[in-house]
Amino acid sequence: MSNDAYTPHEDRLLPADPATREIARTLYERMRDQPIISPHGHVDPYLLLDDEPFRDPTSLFITPDHYVTRLLHARGVGLAELGVGRGPLEEQDARAAWRLLAEHWHAYAGTPSRLWMEHEFHQVFGLETVLSPRTADAMYDEIAEKLSRPEFRPRALFDQFRIQVLATTDDPTDDLAAHEALAADDTFTGTVIPTFRPDKYLEPARPDFRELTEALGEAAGQDVDNYDGYTAAMRARRAYFKEHGAVSSDHSHLDPGTARLEEAEASRLYTEAREGRIDADAAAALRRHLLADQARMAADDGLVMTLHPAVHRNHHQGTFEKFGADVGADIPVGVEYTKALAPVLNDVGLEPAFRVVLFTIDETVFSREIAPLAGFYPSVYAGAPWWFIDAPDAILRYRRAVSETIGYSRTSGFIDDTRAFCSIPARHDMARRVDAHHLAGLVAEHRMRLEDAADIADASPATHPREVFRLDGGTAAEATPATSAKKEN
Amino acid sequence: MSNDAYTPHEDRLLPADPATREIARTLYERMRDQPIISPHGHVDPYLLLDDEPFRDPTSLFITPDHYVTRLLHARGVGLAELGVGRGPLEEQDARAAWRLLAEHWHAYAGTPSRLWMEHEFHQVFGLETVLSPRTADAMYDEIAEKLSRPEFRPRALFDQFRIQVLATTDDPTDDLAAHEALAADDTFTGTVIPTFRPDKYLEPARPDFRELTEALGEAAGQDVDNYDGYTAAMRARRAYFKEHGAVSSDHSHLDPGTARLEEAEASRLYTEAREGRIDADAAAALRRHLLADQARMAADDGLVMTLHPAVHRNHHQGTFEKFGADVGADIPVGVEYTKALAPVLNDVGLEPAFRVVLFTIDETVFSREIAPLAGFYPSVYAGAPWWFIDAPDAILRYRRAVSETIGYSRTSGFIDDTRAFCSIPARHDMARRVDAHHLAGLVAEHRMRLEDAADIADASPATHPREVFRLDGGTAAEATPATSAKKEN
Amino acid sequence: MSNDAYTPHEDRLLPADPATREIARTLYERMRDQPIISPHGHVDPYLLLDDEPFRDPTSLFITPDHYVTRLLHARGVGLAELGVGRGPLEEQDARAAWRLLAEHWHAYAGTPSRLWMEHEFHQVFGLETVLSPRTADAMYDEIAEKLSRPEFRPRALFDQFRIQVLATTDDPTDDLAAHEALAADDTFTGTVIPTFRPDKYLEPARPDFRELTEALGEAAGQDVDNYDGYTAAMRARRAYFKEHGAVSSDHSHLDPGTARLEEAEASRLYTEAREGRIDADAAAALRRHLLADQARMAADDGLVMTLHPAVHRNHHQGTFEKFGADVGADIPVGVEYTKALAPVLNDVGLEPAFRVVLFTIDETVFSREIAPLAGFYPSVYAGAPWWFIDAPDAILRYRRAVSETIGYSRTSGFIDDTRAFCSIPARHDMARRVDAHHLAGLVAEHRMRLEDAADIADASPATHPREVFRLDGGTAAEATPATSAKKEN
CATH class of the missing domain: 1.10.2020.10 (uronate isomerase, domain 2, chain A)
Incomplete structure (x- = not known):
């Protein structure tokens, strides 16, 4: 029945104006068949290790x-x-x-x-x-x-999808056995790397903060009775992740605030939190300090920080109780980055090894805060639109909001951030089409030379994100931002 | 003189690109002559009852x-x-x-x-x-x-405009005599329904709060000395409005915050307010509680809540004193919905009879808060752009901001919200043209099938708003959201 | 080598759609060769006085x-x-x-x-x-x-650029010798006028507040031991600037808040500030009062206020210490205007001589606050996009955000705000092209008659900003806003 027939149009998401579409096509062609780099996402590594049929x-x-x-x-x-x-x-x-x-x-x-x-x-x-x-x-x-x-099966699709690197998101206490086994498996030639996600170990207000820190200490083989021990355990687990291929740590608190406390104050609050007698304000202050600590660690070990703040998780308590987390009841709130990150950026913002990628669902910060920050600090990159705004019109708004301040080179490259394995190529394909759409518009309006757009298109799917996420091993020691900048497209 | 000649172009507001315009025309054609549904506005019902010439x-x-x-x-x-x-x-x-x-x-x-x-x-x-x-x-x-x-004359124009339903906005103490008389008048075949607008009776900081509550009690035949009496009076007036055809209540406070107090605390504060000795913080707390009460009542009686918050009314005091309210000195402020509505949505957000439509002049919440809320809660709808942003570019921004999360089905349909009777068809026509513009762009970029766009266009002017505002009588008892969802286009 | 050849395309920044571009061309042609009016910027007047080669x-x-x-x-x-x-x-x-x-x-x-x-x-x-x-x-x-x-050389370029008026930005204590000399120089026929920028003299929290006020007093020949003296000194310096051709004062505080204190309280806090014992909250309160004072002075002397708030200056302290201010480490924050300006607008918002132009980098206030304010108060104008958002897409967003409420007539006209002298014509040319782009879109979609767009284009580069900034001497006495409105296109 003809009404049922449907295949996606080969020009989907490209601009309607015929001449602009023609330009977009040539740009998209340069990106279409490039490999997929997925430096942040939520696929379960056991999906690939076990390789069971869906x-x-x-x-x-x-x-x-x-x-x-x-x-x-x-x-x-x-x-x-x-x-x-x-x-x-x-x-x-x-x-x-x-x-x-x-x-x-x-x-x-x-x-x-x-x-x-x-x-x-x-x-x-x-x-x-x-x-x-x-x-x-x-x-x-x-x-x-x-x-x-x-x-x-998952591994066959992994190859068919041309996935070159796939990052998972993992608990600091995870032994990374799946990643280890995949790396050791000669029959699997892909790269699957972990990401360090310590959120809950940085939330001193949690009633299970003692149990969490104990588990962290156990994983690290480190006594965590006091703040110094906790810090050592964190460093140890980051190192363990890095040894297993991790290139980044991910952080998703309700606010992205950072602020250093005096070390003695931090110690005291840590102990209060462990003893379950910290109040809400002190817990928030300690959390902001601990996040600032993560930045210091990043300035040492070179793991790229990714910030995904400002989501009111489990907005509907009844749904959370019945179905658990991550079932759709997470609702964004406004975010502020300029003041929130001042302490960390003053501390390590010019350190060669430090790097942070700022994500947001609150689009107001793209032109107001994120682009200005990424356009001054060598350590800051503007993250691609996240979650609800990982969508064609929103991506165009993002490109139009940040490109006039920072072009493409200070952006993260596309991040699929998905747990839906089969959607990975579809999402990357959409991003490539939308970037082609955006660039073609600039070319058609004579705001960018076709040659420059083509260079951006060439670098955008793979070379650029490999660089931003240091997938080729570059950190402070081997490649300063200045050097790396020269390598870009 | 040729320079004076002017008639609006028949393709006005449709996209400039010729192929996209062609698509937009076919979509607009499907909407152009449909009847007008106006579920929220400010026309005076006596205009139609008296039918005097302008x-x-x-x-x-x-x-x-x-x-x-x-x-x-x-x-x-x-x-x-x-x-x-x-x-x-x-x-x-x-x-x-x-x-x-x-x-x-x-x-x-x-x-x-x-x-x-x-x-x-x-x-x-x-x-x-x-x-x-x-x-x-x-x-x-x-x-x-x-x-x-x-x-x-008004009634002749009402017919000429093809208005099927016109909602007015009315004080809870209004006897709705005009609506009653219009309904009883066989020579008038239109439908004019009231809307319950209790704002000022929910503002305990008002110096005339006692007089207001007394008037409410009088209208309800209910003693309002205490909070329980006040609540009973509110319920009675809502029932009275519903009997007279009302399908919604409207709420326009400076902030849309909701938060339940203990009943005893609410009682105590209500009494303080009546006695004129409530302080500003307590008054705000009580107002948030009273608004949460309205939501509970809505979960019982099925009146659709519409929220129109965050306008600094009468910004210029001298103008207000000289000319009164509603003369142009109202200036919007920012709004926050995610935290503000959490108490109410946790309370009744999944109740079948509860429904709330969120309006805003602060465009930042469209993609950040409203679409995510309307994309999870069956009770929440994203209201059409309101007031200053009821305009072509702003409507396009709205569609582009919310459609990628919730499509068209979780939006309110067009709301004219006007006191300018003659502008009603012009406003609805503009909205139809702009929706055609938006949908045609999606079709031209192969992001939506023409068939799907046509289905949306068919439902958009009348079927859809009738459904959202329960104009065909559906509430919890007769039509759960699940059922009603199935009926949509 | 052909790849190296490049000249900017003559249609750059005009819309891609051929028919729309054609309209845009005709509109741009009307603007292209008009003189440049630059009522706010940061060029050093000695550049023109000395006329040294770059x-x-x-x-x-x-x-x-x-x-x-x-x-x-x-x-x-x-x-x-x-x-x-x-x-x-x-x-x-x-x-x-x-x-x-x-x-x-x-x-x-x-x-x-x-x-x-x-x-x-x-x-x-x-x-x-x-x-x-x-x-x-x-x-x-x-x-x-x-x-x-x-x-x-600078003067030759000034002529070649067709700059008619160039405003500099100057310290209240400046003797304006350069401006005086330029005005007296018969060999220079341009107009270079100062702008009164008193920011630091309004920041009571500064450790050098006493020294600053002393310097102000000295420049004014006025004892500034108390608040009345300080106020008299301010008035005197504003008058001095006005005598030297100034038409505006510029204000760039972290927040644009205004609020009048009792005069006695202001006096007391001024003295505390001079004695270096004012606390942060009191300093902020006094600053808001002093800014409100500037508005009162403006209502008397007719200098147009321009507000450029909400930038976190010198975000990276180390860079500031090493390289000084204005080297790229300024990062915007969110701004609020509706509540912030209520005190001033209630005080002098309807005064014929008072005029204020609101600039922002926070785009959220364009449709939400700035356009509604400029669409009611005769004294308020919507400033062109500033700094990071003085860019094609952002200018289009601005036009689309404010035009639907206030058209073009309540906007400031283009402001280059630059210290890069040679970029002045390039910036004005870009603004003209982008306005042509915007207007052509409205014409192509039959939302504006070509005649109206042409009238706007004719007035936009020179006539309109001359009017907004009173460059032809109009203030309360000579031309009320009503009269001036009639003169517009």
Whole structure:
């Protein structure tokens, strides 16, 4: 039935104006087939270590993806119906969830989730129909059938996707056994590296702060009774991560504030926190100090800090209690970077080994704070739009907000930040198309030479993020920012 | 004189790129002649009940419209010269005010007020000249002449405008006699419904709080000496409004904060407020509690809450004292929704009967807070741009800011929010054109199928807002959000 | 080598769509050759008084321009290598700095700095190559050679640039000798006027507040032991500036807050501040009062206030200590205007002689606060995008954010705000092109008549800013806002 036929247009996301589109095409062509560098994301490393087939279309596309489940939830579908918070679904329930998605598919029109999934349906699974109640079962069956084939196992897809580097996000106490095993496995030639994510060990207000610090100490083989021990344990675990290939640490607190306390004060508050008698203000002060400590450590070990602040997690307590974290009830709040980072940037902002990438969902800081900071401090990079704003129009707004101050060279390169493994190539492809769109507009308006746009396009997918995230081993010792700047495109 | 000739272009507000415009035309065609649903506005119901002819062009287009008078005021024209704060103007003064508008008309170029008025001049009054000092008198005369004809009386225009539902905004103590009389009048076939607007009864810091609550109690036949009585009176008045066709309550405080107090504390503060001895902080705390109470009532009676916060009313005190409220001296401030609404959304955010539409003039919250909230909570909808940003570029920014998270289905549909009766069709027409513009861009860039855009266009003017505002009677009992979601386009 | 050839395209910055570009061309043509009015900037008046040749390309284009040096710094180039904080550079060092710029030139692609400089290279120096390591020396040599010619001296360029009025920014204690000498010099026919910039004399928290006020008093011949003396000194210096042609005062505090204290309280705090024993809160309160005083003075003397708030100056303390102020380490923060200006606007907002132009780097206030304020108060104008956002996309965002509320007539007109003398025509040309781009879009979408756009274009470069900044002498006495409004296009 002709109305069901659908394949994504080869010019999707490129500008409508014919002459501008022509320019965008030539730029996109330069990026399209480049490898994927994914320096920050949430794929489980055991997915690749175990290399088990994906169970079914629903567990692949719906249940674990809060981008997808949250809109269904907003439209009245219960999260449990989608498998959230349940174990593996029976075939009947998985199919029912898939049909619910199909029924609501029209409501995803214009969202990146739909564009990503349609890319996956077509590029990965070879489907040529649009999802609808009419086509849902046939599409389910075809995907399910393909998932049983060897070429649809995670490692095969990893290769097919041309993923060169994939960073996971890991707890500081993680033994990184999966990463170690993957690195030791001669049959797997990809690079999967961990990322140090110490958030909860920096939140002295948590009731389990003592248990957390104990676990950290145990992982580090370090007594953590006092602040010095805690700091040593942190340093040890960062070193352990670095030995296992980590190039960055990730930090996602409600506010990105940093402020150093006197060491004695920090010690005292640490002890109070361990004893569960710290008050909220002191806990916030200690957290800001501990984050400043992470920056100092980064200035020593060269792990790139990525900041992802200002999300009110688990906004709906009842949903959190029933379904856990990361199910769609996280809502952003405003963020402030200029004052928040002044202490850290005054401390280590000009240190050659220190580097920090600033992410935001609050778009107001792109032109006001992030671009000005990244346009002065050699250590600061403007992170690509994150989460709700990792979407075509928002990416264009980002490029237009920051490029006039810092061009492309002081930006992070694209970050997929996803736990949806199959969406990785779709997301990178979208970013490349949108960058081509943006650059083509500049060329068409004679604001940038085609040669310069082409150079940016060439470097953008791989060379540039490898550089920003020091994936080729550069840190203070080997490559100062000045040197590295010279290597860029 | 050819320079005076002017009629609005039939493709106005559609994209300039020829191929995209072609798509936009087909989408606009689907919306153009649909009926008007106006679920929130400020037209006086007696306008339709009395059906008196409009007095003159000035009292129709200038004096009561602060969108128009404020820019003249900024350009040095005194509000009194425009009739503000005076009774009906003599013909000579009305004409003088009209000439002032003509003299400054060039300064309105590019504003929605001018686009709306030019639409009205042409579509409603059949004029084919541009307003200028040269044409002012002739246009005044022609409009004045037509206003005396029966087909230019309010009810005739109501029909001509194809208004299906018009909501007014009313005080909780209003007896709704006008609405009752209109409903009982067989010669009037339109639907005019009230909206419950209890703002001032929720502001315990007002010096007249006792008098206000007494009036509320009187209207409800309910003793309001204590908080329980006040609450009962509120519930009674909401029920009275609902019986008279109301589908929503409207709330416009300086901040949209909500937070529940202990009932005993609320009782105590209510009594303090009644006795005029509440301090500012306590008054704010009680107001936030009372607004949270309104949400609980909404979760019971199913009236849709609309929030219009964060306007510094009567910014210039002298103007307020001389001319009263609503004369253009209201200036927006920033707003925060994520934390502000957490108490209410944790309380009733998943209740089937609860529904809240979030409006803003602070555009920063569209992508950061409103879309994420409306993309998780089944009860939350993203309101159309309000007041200063009810304008083409701003509407495009809104669509681009929220659609990537929530598509069109979680938005409110267009709200004219006007007291300028004749501008209603012009405003709805502008919104339809701008939506066509936005959707056509997505189609032209192959980000949305034409079929999906057409479905959205079909539902957008009438079906969708009827659904969001429960104009067909759906509430918790009859239609859960899940069910209603399935019915959407 | 063909790859090196480059001249800026004559249609640069105009829209890509062919029909829209055609409209933009006709509008730009109307503006292109108009004189330059520069009512706010930072050129040193001695540059024109002394009329010495520029020393070399580096001291002309790089060292003093923090727009240029900051991005190089972010890319790892030391400020000292660029001559910052050093005296005049030897030829070898100047050339080395130039080569550094050439090496990093690709990173400026898409920035306004590059567009401005390429305009200057071509229009002022007749160069037809792109800057690169390959062309750096030849371009350096050619510019250096031309700088030695009489027609490249500052006064000759002033004429060639068609600058009609150039405002400098000056300390209240400045004797304005340079301005006086220029005015008296029959061989110089341009107009160079001072601007009163009293910031530091309004910051009671400064440790040198006593010395500053003493200096102010000395300049005014006025005892400043008490607040009344200080006020009299301020009035005297404002009068002195006005006698020397000043039309405005400029104010750039961290926040734009205004609030009147009781006079006795102001007196008391002034004395505390002079004695170095004022605390931070009291100092802020006094500063807000003193700024409100400036507004009162403006309501008397008619100097137009320009507000440039909300920049965290010298964000990196080490850089400030080593290189001084204005070297790129200034980072914006959020701003709030609605509440901040309420005291002043209630006080003098309707006074005929009072006028204030609001600038911002925080774009969120354009549609939310600045346009609504400028659309009601006859005294308020919306300033053109400032500093980091004086750039094509940002200017378009500004026009789209404010025009729908206030059109063009309540905006400031373009402000170059630069210390880079040679960039003045490039900056004005960019602004004209971008306005043509914006207006053409409105015309192409039939949102504005071509006639109206042409009228705006005609008035925009010169007539309009002359009016806003009272360059033709109009103040309360001679021309009320109402009258002046009538004169506009």
